[in-house]
Amino acid sequence: MSKTLHSLRRGWPAASLFLLATTTWCQAAAEVKMEASAEGFIFEKIPAPAINDAGAEARWKLVDGEQDNFSADTAVLADGTVPQNEDDPRANFFLSGTTGGKLVADLGETTEIESVGSYSCHPRERADQLYRLYGSTGTAGAFKIAPPAGSDPKQFGWTLLATVDTRSASQGKGGRVGVEIGGERSRGVGRFRYLLFDIAPPVKAGATSNTFFSEIDVVAAGAKETLRLHSNKKVVREYETKDGKYQFVVDASQAPDMVPWVEKELIPMCEEWYPKLNAMLPSKGYEGPEKFSLTFKSDMPDGVPAYAAGDGLSLSADFFRREKDREAKGCVVHEMVHVVQNYGYARQVNRHPKDTPVWVTEGIADYVRWFLYEPESKGAEITEGNIGSARYDGSYRITANFFHYIAETYDPRIIPEMNAACREGRYDEELWKKWTGKPLQELGADWLAAQRKRLHLRH
Incomplete structure (x- = not known):
């Protein structure tokens, strides 16, 4: 057994020993590339975070260790987005305490994995990534998806794929750090259903140096198309x-x-x-x-x-x-x-089309949205807070509420008839009297009176 491999068994190697390990494992472990960037998640040697990788459909679960109270949920690891700021706890997943932890991704079925990428972001040491990656098909008799704390996962049906220590890449300067295990021009990672990230204890003794993991990608071999950020x-x-x-x-x-x-x-x-x-x-x-x-x-x-x-x-x-x-x-x-609506159509069928007021155009669109598409949201309600400035021609949500009143009080067919008149360039206020028997201004006053009554307001 080489000195390097012996050191890896005993514990985490120094950065120099880690680099030696990645070059001497070429027959036994996946290729590991690391890079730090000060300009967003844009790297020279490794790809930017993926958007539609297999990891986005995986089930992620922390099986050992504790999630920090200020951390985002595990879903943030595969949502195809990255933090906009260097110190953004709610855009990262990270552990609490000083003992490390184990994170498992279940791909749902055994998958030929081309690469695994991990990305972190922090202005200081929390950008450093230290973990061992294991894979399993889940079919070994001794398989346990959650190896006991302090145990060697290899005893429970897991295969060691790579060891990651990015301290040599970041040099303690923080920023954005990216890791690619495997990749297009390598022999890949292997065929597995489960991936286990055995996350090392924080670099410093305190719990406030646990890695801020921003995104973890699992790219399947032969994937139709992998979309990436910053492309x-x-x-x-x-x-x-x-x-x-x-x-x-x-x-x-x-x-x-x-x-x-x-x-x-x-x-x-x-x-x-x-x-x-x-x-x-x-x-x-x-x-x-x-x-x-x-x-x-x-x-x-x-x-x-x-x-x-x-x-x-x-x-x-x-x-x-x-x-x-x-x-x-x-x-x-x-x-x-x-x-x-396509009210420009009026010029094709009417030699002298009349203009449609903006409040009508936008009111119809918001009426459809708030009262037909998502009525449960009550996004166009008249309230005590807005009734003082509410007018039937207030446009958008306010007019949508007025149109809803007209449809409910008189006839819902008035709205499509009004839209047809607008599209044909023949909208006119006189149409309201034809449709309801009342002029527009009187209808507006009736609508406001009905809203005041509903809200139990005297004036």
């Missing part, structure tokens, strides 16, 4: 409804990290609701666009989450990252209504 590659996807009638083109070149969410959440919503919008907002002889685009942009104007122009939607990458679990899909519904 100049054009990322365009085309989708269509099941009947093939409508197509959606998504350009995520400026936000490739949004692709998993687009495919899992956004496109299914578009496939369901875009045909619905065309059906609920018809007019004679009109067919809504069969194809439209959604483009994520990193340079949208401040405060603008999205906008529609013709048959294209522009989406703020920052807003959608922040709101993908809250406002994002409803925002797209609003903009898809504008695609279907």
Whole structure:
């Protein structure tokens, strides 16, 4: 047994011994590359963090050790995003205490693994990564997914794949640190279902030097396409409804990290609701666009989450990252209504089209969003806080509430009839009297009176 391997068995080697280990293990361990960067997660020798790797679908579980109270959950390890700041606990996973721990990723099935990447971020020693990587198919008779604390995982059906110690790369300067185990130009990592990260105790004696793990990637061999952060590659996807009638083109070149969410959440919503919008907002002889685009942009104007122009939607990458679990899909519904509205069509069918007031255009879009798509959110409620400034022509949510009152009090068909009039360039305030028997201003006053009564307000 070599001196280096003997040192590895006894405990963690010094940085110099670690480097020797990575060069003398070429027949027994996966290749390990390490690099530190002061310019985000952009490296010269190893790839940037992946977005849609197999690790994103894995089940991650801490089987030994304790998660720090200020740490993010294990889900942050494979969410395809990285911290924007060097000291951001809630964007990293890290342990508490001084004993280290064991983290397991279950890929769901035995997988040929091309590479494993780990990325960390901190201004000081918490950027350093010290761990041993093990793999297992889970079929060995002695297999235990959680080897007892202080034991050698190899005794419980695990194979040692690599040892990582990045102190030689970071030189104690912190920053962003990346590790690639295996890779395209290596013999890979091996065929396993489970990966175990045996995380070493912190470099310093105190609990406040545990590694800030920002992202861990598991790239399967032969993966169709691995998207990565900080890539100049054009990322365009085309989708269509099941009947093939409508197509959606998504350009995520400026936000490739949004692709998993687009495919899992956004496109299914578009496939369901875009045909619905065309059906609920018809007019004679009109067919809504069969194809439209959604483009994520990193340079949208401040405060603008999205906008529609013709048959294209522009989406703020920052807003959608922040709101993908809250406002994002409803925002797209609003903009898809504008695609279907297509009030420019009036110039094709009317020699003297009348302009549609903005409050009507935006009110219809928000009426569909807040009262038909997500009524449970109650996002267009009239409250004691906003009733003082509420007007029927207040646009967006306020007008949406007024339109809901009209639909509920008179006839829900008024909304599509109003939309058809706008699309054909014949909208006029006089239409309100035709639809309801009352002029618009009186309807507005009735609506406000109904809201005051609902809120038990005298004035």
